[in-house]
Amino acid sequence: MIPRIAPFCQTPSWQKQLNNAIRCPTELLRQLKLPNSLLAAAKESARLFPLKVTHSYLARIEKGNINDPLLRQILPLIDEQCPHPDYYTDPVGDLDATPVPGLIHKYRGRALLLATASCGIHCRYCFRRHFPYSNHKSSNNWRQAIEYIQKDPSIHEVILSGGDPLSLSNSKLFRLMDLLEPISHIKRIRIHTRYPIILPDRIDLELSDYLHQHRCKIVTVVHSNHPNELEDQVRDSLKLLNDNGITLLNQSVLLAGVNDSADTLSELSEQLFTCNVLPYYLHQLDKVQGAQHFAVSDTQAKALIKALRDQLPGYLVPKLVRENSGDSAKQPISG
Ligand SMILES: *Cc1c(COP(=O)(O)O)cnc(C)c1O
Numbered sequence: 376m377i378p379r380i381a382p383f384c385q386t387p388s389w390q391k392q393l394n395n396a397i398r399c400p401t402e403l404l405r406q407l408k409l410p411n412s413l414l415a416a417a418k419e420s421a422r423l424f425p426l427k428v429t430h431s432y433l434a435r436i437e438k439g440n441i442n443d444p445l446l447r448q449i450l451p452l453i454d455e456q457c458p459h460p461d462y463y464t465d466p467v468g469d470l471d472a473t474p475v476p477g478l479i480h481k482y483r484g485r486a487l488l489l490a491t492a493s494c495g496i497h498c499r500y501c502f503r504r505h506f507p508y509s510n511h512k513s514s515n516n517w518r519q520a521i522e523y524i525q526k527d528p529s530i531h532e533v534i535l536s537g538g539d540p541l542s543l544s545n546s547k548l549f550r551l552m553d554l555l556e557p558i559s560h561i562k563r564i565r566i567h568t569r570y571p572i573i574l575p576d577r578i579d580l581e582l583s584d585y586l587h588q589h590r591c592k593i594v595t596v597v598h599s600n601h602p603n604e605l606e607d608q609v610r611d612s613l614k615l616l617n618d619n620g621i622t623l624l625n626q627s628v629l630l631a632g633v634n635d636s637a638d639t640l641s642e643l644s645e646q647l648f649t650c651n652v653l654p655y656y657l658h659q660l661d662k663v664q665g666a667q668h669f670a671v672s673d674t675q676a677k678a679l680i681k682a683l684r685d686q687l688p689g690y691l692v693p694k695l696v697r698e699n700s701g702d703s704a705k706q707p708i709s710g
Pocket residue numbers: 479480481482485486487534704705
């Protein structure tokens with residue numbers, strides 16, 4: 376008989392893969408056969424926000440292609456260093472909405488728990504690239520956040536975010552979810568994660584079995600921006616989650632040079648649906664300092680959504696939204 380769960384003394388394969396993630400710009404350029412002229416800027420920009428990419432994700436990037444849409448998401452560029460007056464370090468006002476360390480409570484009925492500061496990949500456009508995680512040391516100290524949730528019966532959904540909550544080992548993640556599960560006013564636990572996309576082995580049987588057994592409804596919101604990200608192993612990991620009764624949604628960020636075309640977005644929706652994932656949000660870029668070169672105008676964004684509406688069933692068209700500091704919800708951008 377094949378054991379379903381690896382003995383606990385073994386480091387799971389996904390953790391080994393994570394430890395081996397590429398963090399060195401020289402190595403990245405070498406593996407992808409990219410010109411050395413990119414190196415100085417990559418090193419400089421990686422100092423502001425480190426480079427990090429898994430080999431699994433790297434394998435989907437075309438060698439020698441500076442314009443590869445997946446490469447653009449992870450390669451530190453000189454553009455990150457041009458300060459812009461309309462871009463901020465806390466673009467969505469998260470710091471004003473943290474009643475206790477490690478918890479962001481902005482919207483009615485939902486609270487977002489910063490389960491860990493760590494991610495499996497560093498997306499250059501990330502709105503939390505400047506977030507002061509060291510002030511929110513939450514991965515081992517969820518007590519205050521859990522107490523806050525316990526005391527507020529209006530919270531029906533806890534969103535595990537970060538960082539990426541699936542950076543936690545299974546045992547830590549299960550410990551956290553076991554603290555949430557008995558709180559009777561919690562109906563849903565939502566997991567915001569990029570792992571199924573960037574390191575599909577993270578979705579192991581131990582995890583999918585655990586998620587299957589919950590009283591709370593489990594919703595997983597993955598983050599894919601381009602159809603090239605959806606290779607076979609990614610599809611398998613999404614299938615495993617779906618087979619275990621987990622609702623799967625996708626959020627994307629609209630990014631210049633990555634997915635700012637109707638054909639790309641339409642193909643992404645079509646491909647996601649073959650994996651039982653429904654498109655949820657298409658985010659307008661949060662104005663985070665260092666990401667201005669990814670911006671797409673609202674006019675173009677609206678035109679893209681219109682083009683999607685003209686060619687896809689309504690349920691495959693994501694909602695175009697923007698997050699503004701101080702708003703009571705993500706704001707639809709309608710045209
Ligand atoms: C985005 C977000 C949510 C979830 O909003 P939905 O519109 O329900 O997806 C909750 N809390 C915070 C702080 C958020 O940024």
